[in-house]
Amino acid sequence: MNIFSGPAEADWSKGEGMLPAVVQDASTLEVLMLGYMTREALEQTISEGKVTFFSRSKNRLWTKGESSGNFLLLKDLYLDCDRDTILIKADPIGPTCHTGNRSCFDTPYNQNFVFELERIIEDRYTNPAEGSYVNKLRNKGLNKIAQKVGEEGVETVIAALAETDEDFINEASDLVFHLSVLLREKGRSWKDVALNLEKRHR
Template sequence: MVMTIDFKKGEGLVPVVIQDEKTMEVLMLGYMNEEAYQKTLAEGKVTFFSRAKNRLWTKGEESGHFLNVISISEDCDNDTLLIRVNPVGPTCHKGTRSCFDTSYNQNFIFELEKIIEDRYNNPAEGSYVNKLRAKGLNKIAQKVGEEGVETVIAALNETEHDFINEASDLVFHLLVLMKEKNISLNTIAKNLESRHSGK
């Protein structure tokens, strides 16, 4: 895709919205000039033009909390960028995920997917995920089946609180099974979208 960003509208700068590729949470807003944009393309890490420092600034150059580029899109007026990233550590200089004080609960399922992936990549002593993984695919699949049955029983015979807990267990174990099979939530979402659009 050929980008046609108009850097002249904003006197050489365009606003850049940074979004977590996994959770879709907006992490920060920055600005780029054409040089920062080209550096971002070349290195795969987000580089801004710092208006305060009057120079290029690669996010994470001091903290190590880089924003690894997944995709770049421009808006319909060609004067704003949306960059989806895989963030390394917190984005905000205050140590928080995002520079915006927004609710995160609606995105926790994506964060949970990342936590499970981290357990796979960096096993932690006492981790339930690692204990389950060590038992193999058959046991993980069995747990999903057990939690599915318990969710049905709770829906039919138990309280709303019980149903919420059992459904949560089911989703968690399904995420572990998906990780074991190397299938992401994004893959499931795209499949559901394609099935929906076909109806």
């Protein structure tokens, strides 16, 4: 977990002692909501591990999910370069928005669903479900999982060269899914791939 050196590091002289805090899904990187924090809210967030804001309408500290149960579990905290905006990475328990939407910004789709898919696959590994395709693959072992990635790769190439765009997208989706399972089987993640691509880019 990354936590900057503590509340004293933030510049509380701005915003009358209240700083904006952007909440991002720690797994998918989707922006979930914006709230405001006082020093006390930040201290409580760090000590309890649940994201707590200062509610301007209630004029008190407010832990997200205190009534709904849809908590935001703290994973990481960052300050921006001016030390007057907080970035929170959290694991959401249920929808973040009071409307029932995944994000308060109600984007039309989860732009980083590949990471959400990775989380679903991890859940299938941790909590095996009868009839789950992921578990059927897992039970067949590494060789079969790797073979499926090869098969889907070939089918993606064929679709790109000789089939419709819809067929191509379907096959590419199958390829990404099976590669995600293979990464989990090998104990790796899309984060490892992203870090390696970034390193190559440099």
